Amino acid sequence: xxxxxxxCVPGERLCSTEEATAGSGTYTRHGFIFSSLAGCLxxxxxxxGLPVVSVVRDAESQLLPDVGAVVTCKVCxxxxxxxxxxxxxxxxxxxxxxxxxxxxxxxxxxxxxxxVEVYKSFRPGDIVLAKVISxxxxxxNYLLSTAENELGVVxxxxxxxxxxxxxxxxxxxxxxxxxxxxxxVARVQPQFLQT
Amino acid sequence: xxxxxRRLRGPEESQPPELWAAGTGGVPEKEEEEDAAPxxxxxxxxxxxxxxxxxxxxxxxxxxxxxGTKVLCAAWGPREAAEPGAAAAVGGGxxxxxxxxxxxxxxxxxxxxxxxAERDAEREAAAxxxxxxxxxxxxxxxxxxxxxxxxxxxxxxxxxxAAAISAAALALADAGVEMYDLVVGCALCRSPGPAAAWMxxxxxxxxxxxxxxxxxxxxxxxxxxxxxxxxxxxSPPDDWAQALRLGLxxxxxxxxxxxxxxxxxxRRRDAAAAAATTTTA
Numbered sequence: 345x346x347x348x349x350x351x352c353v354p355g356e357r358l359c360s361t362e363e364a365t366a367g368s369g370t371y372t373r374h375g376f377i378f379s380s381l382a383g384c385l386x387x388x389x390x391x392x393g394l395p396v397v398s399v400v401r402d403a404e405s406q407l408l409p410d411v412g413a414v415v416t417c418k419v420c421x422x423x424x425x426x427x428x429x430x431x432x433x434x435x436x437x438x439x440x441x442x443x444x445x446x447x448x449x450x451x452x453x454x455x456x457x458x459x460v461e462v463y464k465s466f467r468p469g470d471i472v473l474a475k476v477i478s479x480x481x482x483x484x485n486y487l488l489s490t491a492e493n494e495l496g497v498v499x500x501x502x503x504x505x506x507x508x509x510x511x512x513x514x515x516x517x518x519x520x521x522x523x524x525x526x527x528x529v530a531r532v533q534p535q536f537l538q539t
Numbered sequence: 540x541x542x543x544x545r546r547l548r549g550p551e552e553s554q555p556p557e558l559w560a561a562g563t564g565g566v567p568e569k570e571e572e573e574d575a576a577p578x579x580x581x582x583x584x585x586x587x588x589x590x591x592x593x594x595x596x597x598x599x600x601x602x603x604x605x606x607g608t609k610v611l612c613a614a615w616g617p618r619e620a621a622e623p624g625a626a627a628a629v630g631g632g633x634x635x636x637x638x639x640x641x642x643x644x645x646x647x648x649x650x651x652x653x654x655x656a657e658r659d660a661e662r663e664a665a666a667x668x669x670x671x672x673x674x675x676x677x678x679x680x681x682x683x684x685x686x687x688x689x690x691x692x693x694x695x696x697x698x699x700x701a702a703a704i705s706a707a708a709l710a711l712a713d714a715g716v717e718m719y720d721l722v723v724g725c726a727l728c729r730s731p732g733p734a735a736a737w738m739x740x741x742x743x744x745x746x747x748x749x750x751x752x753x754x755x756x757x758x759x760x761x762x763x764x765x766x767x768x769x770x771x772x773x774s775p776p777d778d779w780a781q782a783l784r785l786g787l788x789x790x791x792x793x794x795x796x797x798x799x800x801x802x803x804x805x806r807r808r809d810a811a812a813a814a815a816t817t818t819t820a
Contacts, residue, residue, distance in 0.1 A: 351805045353798050354675075354712050355720030355760035371677070371719065378760070380677060380717040382801050384809070401715050401805075408617060408684060443619045479682055486683075 352379040358397055365390075367398025407434045409443060409476050409486055414495070417445055417488065419470045425449050427466045429474070431486065444485040447474060451489035452528055464514075464526035465490075471499040473530050496530035583789055584698075584740045586796050588705070590713040591804035598714025600800075602706040606742050607696030612706035614714040617684035632681030634673055637689040638664040638703060644695045645743075664700055671704045671724065671756035671766035677717040686716055697742040698726035700754045700768065705797055712801055720758040721797055722765055725789040727753045727782050729771065737782040739789045753779075755786035759794040 352358065356379045358370065366372050367388070369381040379385070383401035390396055409415050409431055417429035426449060430442040450457045452465050466472060473495045474488035490496045493513070502508050502518035502525060510516050510529040517524050585605035593599035596613035603609045620633055638661050668690065676686065688711060690703040704724030712718055728741040728749035737753075738745060746752065751771020757764055767783065774782075 349809070351802045353721060353801045354718040355758065357760065369717065373761070378719070380719065381715060382712040382805050383715075384805070408681060440616070441618045 350385045351383065352385050352399060353382050354380055358385065362394075364395045364397040365393070367396040369399035369401075370397060407437055407439065409434050409445075411476050411479060413476050415445070415474055415476060415488065416498075417472050417474055419466045419468050419472060421468055422462050422466055424462060427452075427462055428485075429472060429488065431488075445474070445476075445488045446480075446485050447472075447488045447490060451477065451487070451491055454491040465528040466497065467500065467525075467527070469501060470497045470527070472497050473532075490528060490530075493531045494533065496528040498530050498532060500525070500527055581739055581785065581788075583792055586793055588709060588797050588800040589804070590709045590801050591808055596710075596714070598710045598712070598716070600706045600709035600713060602702045602709070604696065604698060604702055604740065607694050608699055608702050609693040609696075610690055610699065610702045610706045611693060612688065612690040612703065612710040614689075614707070614710035614716065615687045616714050616716060617681045617686060620683050620685045631678035632684040632686060634669055634676055634678065635685055635687045636665045636669040636672065636707070637687075638662075638668055638692070639690070640692045640695070644692050664703070667700060667754070667766065667768045668703060668707055670768070671722055672707055672711070674763070674765040675708060675718050675720055675722045675758055676711060677719060680717050686711070695743060697744075697746045698740045698754075700724065701726040701740070701756075704754070704756050704766075705793070709797060709801060713804055720760050720763075721794070721801070722756050723759055723790040723793050723797060724754060724756045725786045725793065727755070727786050727789075729774070729782070737778075737785055739785060753782055753786060755783060755790060757787055757790035759791055 358377045358379055360376050361372055364377060364387065366377045369379065369383065370377050371380050372378070377397055379399045381399045381401055383399045386398050386400050388396045388398070413434055415431050416433040417431045419427050419429050421428045427447045429445045429447060431445050432439060432442060449460055449462055452460050452462070472490065474490050475492070475495060476486055477489045478487040480486050500508050500516055502521065502523065504518055504521050506518055506520045508516040508518050508525060511524065513529050513531065514526055515524050516527050516529060587603040588600065590600045591598070592601055593613055597616045598614040600612050601610070617632060640657065640661060668688070672688065688707045690707055692699050692703065701724035704722055708722035712721060725739065726741065727737050727739055728746055729735050729737050729751040730745060730748055731750045741749065749771070751774060753767065753769040755764065756766040764787070
């Protein structure tokens with residue numbers, strides 16, 4: 345049987361900073377580590393240095409897209425200058441409410457940024473892997489970028505409504521009508537592909 | 540005379556019921572006589588708190604003070620900020636508070652429910668709630684997000700704002716929002732009269748007659764005051780300082796109850812999650 349879990353409330357003093365380092369769900373003040381969540385106390389011992397103390401809640405933690413995180417989003421509208429997306433997943437955890445993001449025309453590709461056409465890279469309804477480059481200022485949404493080989497369109501439907509198959513880094517083909525469409529395709533790592 | 544079987548025949552003589560009523564008055568007209576038997580000004584009303592009762596909100600709490608103040612509060616975790624306004628420039632999240640008073644809440648309500656004066660009072664209470672809660676929530680961890688808290692006053696028996704502050708803090712902690720500490724609220728009031736003393740957690744009649752009212756919100760573990768709300772007339776400054784000290788003492792005494800309710804709610808949630816996974820597995 346696992347030892348009885350110790351529950352703590354926000355503001356509870358856990359230990360001093362000399363005995364452990366602060367992990368997630370905690371904060372330090374006046375040389376002590378305090379809990380920041382109402383949940384279960386977890387103490388993990390690291391080989392190098394002090395054990396790490398963190399507080400976890402078994403419910404799904406509310407993640408916010410952070411700078412540098414790879415997110416999965418769905419394109420909702422496109423423009424000649426940018427594409428607007430809804431962010432659905434951060435990493436592999438689904439978000440409870442969608443956040444809005446923008447992929448600017450110059451962030452779609454790494455090379456030949458001025459020759460990019462948004463209409464030939466994304467279409468509304470595509471599922472796209474992107475990376476967060478900025479949280480955005482007061483007026484704009486999250487800024488995303490697909491300027492890497494592993495980022496771009498993963499799932500797209502053709503006009504016939506069938507899921508398209510990627511042919512190259514810039515083309516996808518519909519298996520039923522055999523028409524080719526332009527997209528900025530992501531080269532998904534083989535371990536993530538399910539065959 | 541023929542008997543009328545459809546009627547119930549009562550007794551021939553009748554007596555007034557007050558002869559048989561219990562000696563201690565539950566009758567409202569006897570309120571003024573309570574002054575003669577002064578309550579202990581440092582006595583706290585019994586507090587009942589429970590967190591994690593609503594299923595439709597991410598976090599919720601219900602706080603009831605003995606004597607009839609009932610507040611229900613719900614909190615929602617980070618959502619996308621609807622209009623990124625000035626707060627987004629600061630770089631933290633936003634806390635949106637709402638305070639609603641149920642139409643059946645007051646006994647002899649001072650304002651008609653639904654009137655403009657009532658809505659103004661609600662808005663003021665919501666602003667007070669936000670002022671008390673903002674220092675306790677780690678808004679820097681939720682950039683560009685908004686956290687929503689909604690408090691509903693079901694019955695007003697005095698000290699409603701203080702109960703709402705405690706309930707809102709419990710609901711936020713129950714929703715999994717990162718906080719520096721829980722916020723405990725305590726109300727005080729001072730009745731008219733030259734030598735009147737400050738009283739903790741007044742009831743509704745005392746609050747209505749009070750000359751000065753105060754609500755104090757404290758972060759107990761860090762020992763920081765997050766808000767001092769209210770006001771009144773006619774006391775020297777040391778009197779207000781003493782009132783503040785009394786209020787903070789009351790908050791410290793209320794904290795263990797709130798902490799226990801939160802721990803119980805965490806245990807209940809984990810037990811329910813464990814039961815759900817064992818049944819599906």
